[in-house]
Amino acid sequence: MNLSERAKRIKPSATLTISAKAKAMKARGVPVLNFSAGEPDFDTPEEIKGAASKALEEGFTKYTPAGGISELKEAIIGKYEKELGMTYETSEVMVSNGGKHALHNLFQALLNPGDEVIIPSPYWLSYPDMVKLSDGVPVVLATKKEEGFKLDLDRLRSAITGKTKILIINSPSNPTGAVYTERELEAIGRIVEESEFLVISDDVYEKFVFDGRRFVNLLSVAPHLKGKVIIVNSVSKTYAMPGWRIGYAVGPEALISAATKIQGQATSCPSSIAQKAVTFALSSDQTVVARFCESFQKRRDFMLEGLQGVRGFDPFKPAGAFYLFVYVGSLYGRIEGVSGSVDLCEYLLDEFHIACVPGSVFGEDRYIRFSFATDEASIKEAIDRLKVF
Numbered sequence: 213m214n215l216s217e218r219a220k221r222i223k224p225s226a227t228l229t230i231s232a233k234a235k236a237m238k239a240r241g242v243p244v245l246n247f248s249a250g251e252p253d254f255d256t257p258e259e260i261k262g263a264a265s266k267a268l269e270e271g272f273t274k275y276t277p278a279g280g281i282s283e284l285k286e287a288i289i290g291k292y293e294k295e296l297g298m299t300y301e302t303s304e305v306m307v308s309n310g311g312k313h314a315l316h317n318l319f320q321a322l323l324n325p326g327d328e329v330i331i332p333s334p335y336w337l338s339y340p341d342m343v344k345l346s347d348g349v350p351v352v353l354a355t356k357k358e359e360g361f362k363l364d365l366d367r368l369r370s371a372i373t374g375k376t377k378i379l380i381i382n383s384p385s386n387p388t389g390a391v392y393t394e395r396e397l398e399a400i401g402r403i404v405e406e407s408e409f410l411v412i413s414d415d416v417y418e419k420f421v422f423d424g425r426r427f428v429n430l431l432s433v434a435p436h437l438k439g440k441v442i443i444v445n446s447v448s449k450t451y452a453m454p455g456w457r458i459g460y461a462v463g464p465e466a467l468i469s470a471a472t473k474i475q476g477q478a479t480s481c482p483s484s485i486a487q488k489a490v491t492f493a494l495s496s497d498q499t500v501v502a503r504f505c506e507s508f509q510k511r512r513d514f515m516l517e518g519l520q521g522v523r524g525f526d527p528f529k530p531a532g533a534f535y536l537f538v539y540v541g542s543l544y545g546r547i548e549g550v551s552g553s554v555d556l557c558e559y560l561l562d563e564f565h566i567a568c569v570p571g572s573v574f575g576e577d578r579y580i581r582f583s584f585a586t587d588e589a590s591i592k593e594a595i596d597r598l599k600v601f
């Protein structure tokens with residue numbers, strides 16, 4: 213088949229592939245413990261499902277405006293008014309088929325061939341391929357564990373060129389769970405202020421920050437950067453709704469309008485029924501989200517302690533999200549056939565029936581990622597299995 217250069221340029225999403233392999237093994241009866249998925253194990257809360265049922269019963273089954281229904285945009289505006297003290301107009305909001313789709317629309321609307329996007333690493337594995345899909349150039353900027361997996365300002369400055377169009381900040385981070393503080397963001401904000409590029413703040417894990425921390429993004433500390441910062445968010449993690457495919461972006465009107473035009477020609481609009489459910493989710497009591505967060509923190513503590521006891525495993529303590537990023541580099545060359553993170557993950561799946569994700573897909577081969585959005589019994593069982601390791 214004579215495929216496009218674009219199609220050849222990108223890789224399939226590795227987390228989905230590994231998760232699928234683990235699920236297939238499980239279906240064959242292998243007692244696989246799956247820590248590879250990037251989604252909460254909770255079901256969508258019943259009241260949210262109820263709002264979707266109501267929309268169906270009322271026949272809310274037609275196309276909606278390309279960028280989403282106004283009542284959902286108003287709910288998003290209300291959220292940011294309350295949480296960020298920032299006022300947006302509906303023309304500055306776009307509802308998409310997931311946060312990933314919002315990101316794709318933004319890249320499509322912003323990038324010309326050769327435009328650079330600075331991506332701090334370890335990164336969410338989709339960023340580089342999504343940038344390439346839009347003809348941009350990913351500029352991967354390594355962060356170090358000793359620095360809490362946060363951007364070093366000098367290295368950030370030296371990565372900026374005349375072609376830099378976007379900087380991505382993802383806090384809490386997938387895969388490290390690193391969370392930026394106000395001070396750190398203020399310092400980044402000063403660099404943004406002096407520069408021409410825009411910032412995409414990927415806040416999809418905003419509700420899962422631990423140990424009494426308060427979530428902050430660049431706009432909470434530098435509201436004057438409103439014209440340069442686009443927030444991307446999603447309900448996939450927050451309300452355990454990954455399959456509903458609703459995410460959104462808020463930012464400068466001209467950009468949102470261009471991204472919405474692209475979305476309109478690609479998918480017409482997000483699901484009408486899901487939009488109604490999300491309108492309800494955003495406008496109603498948020499206790500359930502706090503409960504999810506509490507539960508994740510408990511499991512983080514439990515799994516962190518367990519993995520700290522496994523020889524050769526050195527987990528980074530995450531301040532947010534629901535992943536443990538574990539240094540395993542000292543094991544390479546010491547287990548037969550294992551010289552990198554892919555080998556180690558295959559070894560863990562084959563020998564211990566434990567599925568996790570190789571760090572190489574996040575740009576850091578010396579690590580592997582475990583998701584703790586998994587029930588406690590599975591976490592306990594995994595730690596027991598790994599004790600003989």
Ligand SMILES: Cc1ncc(COP(=O)(O)O)c(C=O)c1O
Nearest residue numbers: 250310311312336386446448459
């Ligand atoms: C950092 C990050 N951003 C964005 C997304 C996109 O999520 P969704 O498209 O389900 O909203 C994910 C999903 O795993 C993620 O980890």
